[in-house]
Amino acid sequence: MVTIKDVAAASGYSKAMVSYALNNKGNLKEETKQKILQAAKELGYVPNSAAAALRSKRKNVVGLILRDISNPTFVQYANYIEKTLAEYGYRLSIFTTYGQKRVNDAIISFCGGGRLDGLIYSVVALDEKTLTSINQYSTNSVVLSVSEVSNVEYGAYIATEHLLGQNHSIVAHIGSPGNHPNSNFMINGYKRALKVHGKAFSPDLIVQGGYDLEDAEKAAEKLIRKWGVPLAIFTASDYAAFGVLNYLRRAKLKLGKDVFLVGWDDIPFAESVGLTTIAIDHEAIARKSVYELLNELEPNIELPSINIPDYELIVRESCHEESGNLLKNGCH
Amino acid sequence: MVTIKDVAAASGYSKAMVSYALNNKGNLKEETKQKILQAAKELGYVPNSAAAALRSKRKNVVGLILRDISNPTFVQYANYIEKTLAEYGYRLSIFTTYGQKRVNDAIISFCGGGRLDGLIYSVVALDEKTLTSINQYSTNSVVLSVSEVSNVEYGAYIATEHLLGQNHSIVAHIGSPGNHPNSNFMINGYKRALKVHGKAFSPDLIVQGGYDLEDAEKAAEKLIRKWGVPLAIFTASDYAAFGVLNYLRRAKLKLGKDVFLVGWDDIPFAESVGLTTIAIDHEAIARKSVYELLNELEPNIELPSINIPDYELIVRESCHEESGNLLKNGCH
DNA sequence: CTGAAAGCGCTTACAG
C-alpha cells in the first residue's frame, strides 16, 4: 500500500507538504504542488481516509438509518439523500434495521465509532431505546419524517375524499405500522374526510399494515372478510397497495370492480399498474433533511432554502369503475 | 468522546488491558475483565472503529458496488449479502454508480482508502477502466454475476420456450443493457428456443433495454411499432417488464390480450401483477459471492458449500389468454 | 497476568 510517506520520498518533499498539496491547503508554490501531485499519481497513491478521519475528525460520511429498502420509497429517499450529500462532499452509508435489536447495536457501534459525521434516520427504523443511545453517542442527527415537513393529514384527507367522491359506500384504511406521528396524522385526515362526507367511522375500518407485502395482503384479507366487496381502500403506502393486489389476485377479485385503491408515495411501479396515489416531492424532502444536517455540520455554509409543495392526488385507474385499466381479463 | 484511555483510567488498568478485555484477547483473569467491561459500560464507551481499523488493518466492512438500487432485484441481493456478511462480523457498505465517472472515482478512493476489507461488485455497475483501477487498489474483490454461477442460457431458453408453447406467433426479447456475459447468454438461450421451435430469428426481434423503467417502456414501444400486436415478449428482468406495463397503459393495450410477458427475477412485485417469470435462488447466489470473498479474507475459516438450484419458470397470468388476471377492465 | 511503548497513515499548529 502506498502511503503519504512514499509520495513524500518520491517527490522529495515532506509528508506535510504532500498533505497540503493533496488537500489544497497551505500555500505552496504551484510548481511544488504539481510535482507532488504528479508523484502521487505515478505511484497510484490513494489516501487512507480512515487515517485522515482519525486525525482530522472529519469523516465525510453520513449514515442513513432505514428500516429496510424493500419499499421503493425508501430507495428514492436514499438516492436523493446520497445525491445531495455528494454535492457537499459527503458519502452516504445506509443502515437497515429491520427492527432487530442486534442490528441496532451494530448501528450504535458504527455511529458512535467515529466513522460518521452525522446521521439521518427514519422514524420507523428505530425503537425508543436505540434512538436514545444514538442521540447519546452521535452528536449530529436529523430525523427523516414526512410529518415534520408536510401536511400528512391533508394528504390523507384528499386521498379519502377522492374515494368518497367516487360514491364508494365503504372506504377503509390500511394504516402504516407502528405508532408514530405519520400514521396518526394520516388516520386523522382519513377520519376527517369520513366526517365531512357524513360517513360513520368504525374502528374496524382501519387495519394496521406491516412492513412487508404480506402484511398488507393480510390486512386486505381482514378488511374484505369484514366488509365484503365492493370496498374502497386508502393505503398508507403504494407498497402496501401492492400487497393488496397480491390478495386480490389470490382471492380472484378485481381491482376497479371489487376493490378500489388509493395509495401513497407514487412509487415508480404505481404507474405501471395504474394505481391512483398521493404524491409529494421526495427529492425536496430528502434535500431538506440533508440541509438540516449540513447546517449542524458546517454552520457557516450557505444552504438554499427548500420549498416542499403540498400533497397531490395522482388519479389513475385503480379507484373508479369507468376506466381503461391496462390489464385485461377478469371478464370471462 | 470517551476513549480507551478514559476506560483505562476509570478501571485502574492500562489501555492494553482494556483493549484485550474488550476484544476478548490475551489472558486476563475473569475478574479483571469484568471490572474493565463494567467501567466501559458505565462510561458509555464505544470503540472508535476507525482507529482500530487503522491499527489492525481489519475494517470489518465490505463494499458492494451496484449500478443502482431501483431494481428490486439488486435490493434483494444487497439484503442477502448484508445478512450473510453479518454472520461473519462484517458490515456492508453499498455504493451506487449509475454509470457515472465521478461516482466511480469516489468509489476508488473509498475502496483504496483503507476503509474496506473487500469488495463485491455487480458486472453492470462498472466500466472496464474503473474495474481495472479497483482491482489495482483493492486486493480482495469478487464479482456478482449470475452467469458465473448459473445457467443463464437455460433460463432464457425455458422463458422463450414457454411463450412459444402458448402458440404466440411472434416472441420478441427486451435484452439487458450493456454488453456483458449475462445478456449474451440470455440472447443465446432465446435464440435456441426460437430455433428449436422452427421460428426464424431476426435482429429486429431484440431490443436492448436500459436500466430504467423508461428505457424498457421505449423498448416495448419500438417492438410494438415494428411487430404490432399480439406480441409476446421475454424481458431480461421483471423490472423491465414493469416498464413494458407502463407502455401498455399509455398505449391502452392489454396484458394477456395484446401483449404477453415473461420476465426474469421474480421480484416481489411480479406476483402482484401476475407476471410470469423466471426465478432463481437469489439468497444462494448472494451467499456464494460472500463466501467467495470470505475465502480470500479469512482462508482458514470453514465455509458451507452452496448449491444453486437451476432456473425455474413461475407461471402466472401475463403470458396466456385463458387466465384470471386480477385487474379488471379493458373490456368495455 | 499486566503495562510501557511503538506505530497504523494521516493532519495541523508551529517554528523557521
Add this chain to the structure above:
DNA sequence: CTGAAAGCGCTTACAG
C-alpha cells in the same frame, strides 16, 4: 514557502 513533531484512538508484540 517548507519541514519536524505531536497526536488522533486504537492494537500488539514484547518484556517483565
